[in-house]
Amino acid sequence: MHEQVEKIHRQVRSEPPNILKTLLALQEQVGHVPVEAIPEIAHSLGTTTAHIAGVLSYYPDLRVAAPGRHIIRVCMGESCYANGCGRVLRALQDRLRTDVGETTSGGKFTLDTMSCAGNCAVSPTVLIDRDLYGRVLPSEVETMLERYR
Amino acid sequence: MSSATRLYLSNDTSARAAGAGLLADAWAARPDVQLIRLSSRGAFFLEPMVERDSPDGRVAWCNVQPEDLPSILAGTGGTPVRSIPFLANQTRFTCANFGETEPLALDEYQARGGLKGLEEAFRLTPDAIIEELRVSQLRGRGGAAFPVWNKWKVAQQAKGGPKYVVANADEGDAGTYCDRMILEGDPFRLLEGMLICARAIGASRGYVYCRQEYPAAAVTLRAAIQKADEAELLELDGEPFPIEVVQGAGSYVCGEETALLESLEGKRGVVRARPPYPAQAGLFGRPTIVSNVLTFATIPQILSRGGAWHASLGTEQSRGTIALQLGGRVKHPGLVEVPFGLSLRQVLEQFGGGMAPGSRFKAVQVGGPLGSLFPADGLDLPICYDAFAKAGAVLGHGGIVVYDHETDMVDLARHFMAFTADESCGKCTPCRIGSVRGREILERIQAGGGTVEDLTLLDDLGETMKLASLCALGGRAPYPVLTAIEHFPVEFRSKLRT
Numbered sequence: 221m222h223e224q225v226e227k228i229h230r231q232v233r234s235e236p237p238n239i240l241k242t243l244l245a246l247q248e249q250v251g252h253v254p255v256e257a258i259p260e261i262a263h264s265l266g267t268t269t270a271h272i273a274g275v276l277s278y279y280p281d282l283r284v285a286a287p288g289r290h291i292i293r294v295c296m297g298e299s300c301y302a303n304g305c306g307r308v309l310r311a312l313q314d315r316l317r318t319d320v321g322e323t324t325s326g327g328k329f330t331l332d333t334m335s336c337a338g339n340c341a342v343s344p345t346v347l348i349d350r351d352l353y354g355r356v357l358p359s360e361v362e363t364m365l366e367r368y369r
Numbered sequence: 370m371s372s373a374t375r376l377y378l379s380n381d382t383s384a385r386a387a388g389a390g391l392l393a394d395a396w397a398a399r400p401d402v403q404l405i406r407l408s409s410r411g412a413f414f415l416e417p418m419v420e421r422d423s424p425d426g427r428v429a430w431c432n433v434q435p436e437d438l439p440s441i442l443a444g445t446g447g448t449p450v451r452s453i454p455f456l457a458n459q460t461r462f463t464c465a466n467f468g469e470t471e472p473l474a475l476d477e478y479q480a481r482g483g484l485k486g487l488e489e490a491f492r493l494t495p496d497a498i499i500e501e502l503r504v505s506q507l508r509g510r511g512g513a514a515f516p517v518w519n520k521w522k523v524a525q526q527a528k529g530g531p532k533y534v535v536a537n538a539d540e541g542d543a544g545t546y547c548d549r550m551i552l553e554g555d556p557f558r559l560l561e562g563m564l565i566c567a568r569a570i571g572a573s574r575g576y577v578y579c580r581q582e583y584p585a586a587a588v589t590l591r592a593a594i595q596k597a598d599e600a601e602l603l604e605l606d607g608e609p610f611p612i613e614v615v616q617g618a619g620s621y622v623c624g625e626e627t628a629l630l631e632s633l634e635g636k637r638g639v640v641r642a643r644p645p646y647p648a649q650a651g652l653f654g655r656p657t658i659v660s661n662v663l664t665f666a667t668i669p670q671i672l673s674r675g676g677a678w679h680a681s682l683g684t685e686q687s688r689g690t691i692a693l694q695l696g697g698r699v700k701h702p703g704l705v706e707v708p709f710g711l712s713l714r715q716v717l718e719q720f721g722g723g724m725a726p727g728s729r730f731k732a733v734q735v736g737g738p739l740g741s742l743f744p745a746d747g748l749d750l751p752i753c754y755d756a757f758a759k760a761g762a763v764l765g766h767g768g769i770v771v772y773d774h775e776t777d778m779v780d781l782a783r784h785f786m787a788f789t790a791d792e793s794c795g796k797c798t799p800c801r802i803g804s805v806r807g808r809e810i811l812e813r814i815q816a817g818g819g820t821v822e823d824l825t826l827l828d829d830l831g832e833t834m835k836l837a838s839l840c841a842l843g844g845r846a847p848y849p850v851l852t853a854i855e856h857f858p859v860e861f862r863s864k865l866r867t
């Protein structure tokens with residue numbers, strides 16, 4: 221962790237210290253922002269741990285726990301809502317036997333929601349890692365997940 | 370390769386989600402096909418669309434499957450693009466390049482009139498640029514609809530530099546995707562608008578704050594910035610004007626301009642009290658223009674065609690065109706650019722094509738998650754700022770979501786309040802406490818434990834939030850909830866405990 225923080229610090233040092241950028245860069249590399257890294261980040265940015273923790277807890281996309289190998293995000297925006305995203309989410313919950321924000325027992329999938337992928341005209345929308353699925357039907361959930369075996 | 374047929378296929382995120390990616394994969398290795406990946410026309414109900422050149426313009430095949438290739442290559446069964454009513458009946462200016470050009474082809478952008486606005490801006494003085502915008506009567510497209518020239522004037526006259534130009538690409542309103550289409554499909558138009566702004570106010574640096582949910586947009590935009598830099602476009606009066614893409618982290622309130630600036634500075638995205646306005650003291654306390662992507666993208670043509678041209682479109686208080694984004698249970702979801710002034714009904718019927726098969730209309734929401742709901746008898750409202758303001762509604766960023774007969778209005782109202790409670794930045798009490806209380810009341814009603822007093826309580830709470838919230842998140846949050854209760858009272862009352 222020390223090396224990663226150091227490296228990211230060097231990358232962004234040219235500008236005024238930017239906590240959010242630093243945390244996002246760390247998450248990009250490690251997959252999440254471990255709470256243990258807070259003191260080190262605070263030290264390298266010349267600020268307090270409370271300041272770092274405050275930013276870390278504020279943003280929904282910053283994670284303090286390692287996610288599963290694949291992250292599934294179901295859009296809950298209004299266009300997706302109107303097109304039945306609730307049913308898609310329920311199908312995923314049933315199939316994975318996991319709740320929103322949780323990871324399956326084998327550590328394979330993390331199930332999450334999002335608020336709009338800008339795919340509203342082809343909704344409902346499910347994002348798995350970097351793959352965006354549109355016009356998703358609850359009955360298609362099974363085959364969709366099979367690609368990630 | 371010379372015998373290969375040129376086929377145009379969109380590379381837009383939604384086109385790919387509709388199946389364009391499958392087609393590209395299936396046809397990539399074929400020697401008889403030369404695939405050109407374009408932006409999308411925005412007729413998403415027809416995607417994936419495949420087009421070919423013809424002497425009379427492009428011909429399209431719609432909702433294409435891989436096995437349709439033989440008929441496309443034979444040239445049978447296509448429809449001339451200009452005879453597709455959804456597209457033919459639009460008035461496209463800001464969205465004119467969609468479906469026509471390769472997003473990163475600067476020469477194509479230029480061939481279709483791009484960079485003419487910037488050239489004009491270099492001929493004019495900063496005062497004259499701002500005067501042109503005043504004449505155009507352009508109002509911001511991000512939601513607050515503030516006159517653009519006015520903001521620029523303040524920033525221009527503000528003392529102390531450096532000054533900044535920030536494009537708000539947070540596009541947080543669910544049901545909107547026009548900014549995404551510009552970022553992914555016509556990025557030079559945004560950059561040109563930002564450069565014109567920078568020249569007018571004397572800014573030395575630009576930022577695009579792009580929502581994390583738009584990874585493809587950020588990639589395209591970064592590539593466009595690099596191309597513009599190589600073409601020596603990112604310069605103003607001999608000084609460099611660097612533009613940086615900065616990623617958001619999933620917070621809706623970070624689309625609010627002052628929260629966005631906090632977030633750009635790397636802090637918690639909490640709303641700042643105004644004044645001072647960003648144009649006076651914005652990023653790092655310096656004069657900053659924060660404007661929506663669509664606003665910037667509208668500006669090049671105002672300079673190249675003239676402010677009077679822009680003012681000749683639309684209605685008295687709402688000049689120009691509006692990019693409406695249809696979603697939900699309409700038959701034809703997609704992007705519609707038309708002059709202000711059509712009624713909601715006209716838009717839903719002429720462009721939306723009515724309801725999706727099997728659906729009956731229940732309500733339409735305009736302006737994102739903070740927008741009001743309209744029932745079937747509220748559809749004659751003209752789409753323009755003044756008429757909407759008079760009705761206590763907002764156009765927001767132009768999102769229109771249609772709900773059908775299966776929608777449970779109590780659950781929808783709970784969904785709205787839960788959204789506000791999740792996204793509230795916590796700076797002011799009416800929103801921080803009010804949204805949580807509101808959600809609890811709606812959950813109680815939904816569970817069958819609510820009383821008539823709860824509806825009164827929601828009303829009081831809503832009025833307090835409207836009046837006393839610091840920003841429009843808390844200030845607008847009651848509207849979708851209270852309009853749901855107003856127009857569908859029976860649904861709420863039938864759930865109450867007697």
Ligand SMILES: Cc1cc2nc3c(=O)[nH]c(=O)nc-3n(C[C@H](O)[C@H](O)[C@H](O)COP(=O)(O)O)c2cc1C
Nearest residue numbers: 509510511537539540541624625626660661664841
């Ligand atoms: C809660 C909230 C969220 C907002 N989200 C956005 C957004 O995602 N994109 C945007 O352009 N404006 C958004 N706005 C409006 C901005 O505060 C600001 O008015 C706008 O960026 C100014 O640009 P314009 O003059 O081009 O409209 C939001 C406002 C509020 C209160």
Ligand code: SF4
Nearest residue numbers: 794796797800840843
């Ligand atoms: S209304 Fe809500 S989001 Fe806006 S400043 Fe107050 S607490 Fe923050």
Ligand code: FES
Nearest residue numbers: 295297337339340
């Ligand atoms: S509402 Fe789900 S993609 Fe926009």
